[in-house]
Amino acid sequence: MSNKILAALIPIMLAVIIWFIPVPEGLAPKAWHMFAIFAATIVAILTQPLPSGAVMLIALCVSIFTGTLTDKQALSGFASGTVWLIFCAYILSLGFVTSGLGKRIAYKMLSLFGGSSLGIAYSLGVSDLIMAPAMPSVTARSGGIIFPIAKSINDVLDSYPGESGKKIGDFLIMVCYQFTPITGAMFLTGMAANPLVGDLAKKNFGLDITWTGWFIAAVVPMLICFVIMPLLAYKILNPSLKRTPEAKVMGKRSYAELGPMSVAEKKVFGGFFLALAGWGTSLITGFSATSVGLALAAYLFATNAVSWKDLLKDHAAWDTVIWFGAIIALAGGLSELGFIKWMTAILGNAMQGVGAIETFVVLGLLYIYLHYLFATATGHVAALYAPFVATAIAVGAPPMMAAICFGIFSNLMWSTTEYGGGPGPIYFAQGYFDRLRFYKINFVLVSVNVLIVFTIGLAWWKLLGLY
Template identity: 40%
Template sequence: MKKLESVNYKGFIWPVIIGLILWFMTPIKPAAVPVAGWHMFALFVATIIACITRPLPIGGVSIIAFALTVLTKTVPMEKAIVGFGNASIWMIAMAFFIARGFIKTGLGRRIALNFVKAFGKRTLGLAYSLIGVDLILAPATPSNTARAGGVLYPIIESLSQSFGSDPKKGTERKIGSFLIFAEYHGDMITAAMFMTAMAANPLVQTLAKSNGVNITWVGWFLAALVPGIISLIIVPWLIYKMYPPEIKETPNAKQWAEDELSKMGAMTLPEKLMAVIFVVALVLWIVGSFIGIDATLAAFIALGLLLLCGVLSWQDVLHETGAWNTLTWFSVLVMMAGQLTALGFIPWLSKTVGNSLHGMNWILVLVILIIAYFYSHYLFASSTAHVTAMYSAFLAVAISAHVPPMLAALMLGFFGNLMASTTHYASGPAPVLFGSGYVPQSKWWSLNFVLGIFYLVVWIGIGSLWMKVIGMW
């Protein structure tokens, strides 16, 4: 090694300054907050800011945050290390490995091509077909980045090129821009529909449980079903109207898909095994709460079967860096967020905000909290980091304001995904799809702003009424 790795030292400036200011404000902290709780708050805020300024990748930031948390004696090592044993986080890691099976075997690509073959005569139909693939994969792929980036983006790229749509040639608007942006939102919606469709959703379940709300896989799905289907139907059409492709008819797509499927040949044994194990995992996630198998165990079983059958090798598992990266930084942030509660900061904040909203109608309180939660995402480069930082506090405030607990827990859970309708760095799929060059930043932000309003209206309005109809509050 002759050259040091690149470090963005300027990215440390704001986290350090703000962290130190908060730390040394301890003498004038609110009396109800313990010293350790305030110190934990200072460290947590500095860490979240560092996740935004990115002096190091988020994994590196989390390791430094972990070391400082223990070094300052804010949290003892035996409590800090507990975060790495969180079952929900391990389920996420397992799911990365399962997603690798879809990509490695080619099953994900085969599913996508069959949808294109069946529904791809028009550009709008093509978008619906691709989103349909996302919908099928979503329940068993808690990495929405893996779905959008690993499975569907290569298909969209190939389709776009086959129609002469290439940002390098200035022809991105032919078809590619529309398909990229439609898939981004389709992936976002499917992530909101299933508890196992995005990394932060199981965390929502864990945080909700700590607030006395027990969310099941089936309960989440049923609550999201109607607003989710409405969104899946209307959003691609809205994008089609606001950001129309130049090519509206795609008669060649069917032939292209047939040619690609012909090249793939018949389903291979690995694909068949992957399909069977996928169904096993899905069934276990659906019925697990009734037979005593939680989501994490179901994911372990699925991975074990993939290894046992030879679909994946242990080297595949070791090389799935996204899983190990997520396991590292997520564990640290979850530990820190948990300690904010354990050390008294979150209870104080919830009580304070709850008192400020005292006397307000609970519906108004819920709307205010969700809007604040949604638009604060402009400050975050990760949906998971945002959920970790704010979900528990906002849920506690909602419950203290007499919002029905299940309604509050699920609404905040849904918008932990839908708030990605903001920036080009809002979630894992965003940098992948935006980075393809098909959609300029100005369009990405402006279209997301309009669609964000749509999500707020549909999911709060229709979603709340639907949950009332099915007796969830």
């Protein structure tokens, strides 16, 4: 039996088994059937018999033709502002890449702070941080811009996989990989699944997570993670090359070769600044993050900073529209049909007798480390975010705090493995780490980030009045 056939049979068999299991007490048949379709869809995303977008369209058709969802319900996700917010952010990220502005930022940081191995790490981390609000695709941001520069630095310093990797290569590959979930967690537009978190929080709990609200809640614990993670990685990996004047020279040379900022770069930078201003003042202006995103896209097209033809070639952007529209509709179906409420009651009963904050911590740890079973952050969020947050709220955790915290965890979790997020295969494939060593170091770094969230984060949220 070929791998493709097996990959298709596994989710189909799962759907059939769940579908025909007697419906649990307290749950409507349609809700149970919706769960069967949803569970099979998530498994199909993992086994990949077809590209994810195709899997999603098939799932929507199954939900319609089995009478589980109406046409309107199945297509409701494509009317979600979340889908179009993330699509607009992809348009801006395309501008960063095609104009060269992303590389300019990274080379500038390297020319300023690249004189030591830690300086290189932080310079690339700051570059990632600057681009994070505008580039929700962590694969494009980290894999497409940061990684090639890190690889070039390793080449210049003769630090390749194997023994020479101990000079700086091991360290640089690891920190660049671990920076992206930290920077992504800081912004509602920092990772593709973050707007999905906002959408699920709104539909399931009536919580309106604004761009500003997310940033204020996340900025303190994430900045501390941003500072501590490279220091810890430095301690663990102990790169033998401490001073790196060659990298600083490389940064200056590469930056000089770019010449003055082009007109296209200035236009993209202008759009980036206006978008940040719009998202940051949304509480004052009353414009939603999606409205600001649409205005940003209109500006980029009107000024020709981004070409529509280039956008048509950006498969990831269009795939996102299909993927997100479908997953939002399926997740919405679970909620509307009562499955999330039923599952929350089950989880809540299992956590009886445990304090609200203790339950919150236990659920948070489960949510993060269950990601070893997932190959995509979006699939994980779609499957587990709503029931886990609902359970935390049901046992007494403050709603907004729980909603944003699990949103932060939706970023931190994907760097535990090489398959948990888009940039992982790119970094791991370089050969600097065997799988066991890669997992061990990732586990330590992620766990320290989680500890910071549960200590500094909780203290910060107390100060903000979130609980």
